Amino acid sequence: MSDTERVTTEEAPRTDNPYSQGVRAGETLYVSGYGPVDPDTDGVVDGDVGDRTDRVLENVASVVSEAGGDGLADVVKVTVYLTDLDDYEAVNEAYGARFDGDPPTRVCVEVSRLPGDVDVEMDAIAYLG
Numbered sequence: 001m002s003d004t005e006r007v008t009t010e011e012a013p014r015t016d017n018p019y020s021q022g023v024r025a026g027e028t029l030y031v032s033g034y035g036p037v038d039p040d041t042d043g044v045v046d047g048d049v050g051d052r053t054d055r056v057l058e059n060v061a062s063v064v065s066e067a068g069g070d071g072l073a074d075v076v077k078v079t080v081y082l083t084d085l086d087d088y089e090a091v092n093e094a095y096g097a098r099f100d101g102d103p104p105t106r107v108c109v110e111v112s113r114l115p116g117d118v119d120v121e122m123d124a125i126a127y128l129g
């Protein structure tokens, strides 16, 4: 890829599948979809969907930080994928706590299934300018 840079970090789950953890294109960073996987164990974190939402956002933040950004503070767009939209309120509660009244734009959709059979996944776009 020309004028783009792949972002790789041990602080977010790694994959053998054909995608990068993040790709920086100028001041814009595209972060791949992450489930609630702890990069230290490669397993889904214990707890409820709020705990899993926290882990997903930690993974996103780690990729942004690796690219030189300020973690979630530089995120401008998130897509949330839930396998059960009944989790919407619990996810919002955990999610809102991480953005401290200044949330990025967002889309939230219910999907039938996610890789790893997790129940929540998010991808993100960050602006690093």
Ligand SMILES: C=C(N)C(=O)O
Residues within 6 Å of the ligand: 017, 019, 032, 033, 034, 115
């Ligand atoms: C888990 C993914 N982000 C994927 O397979 O694209």
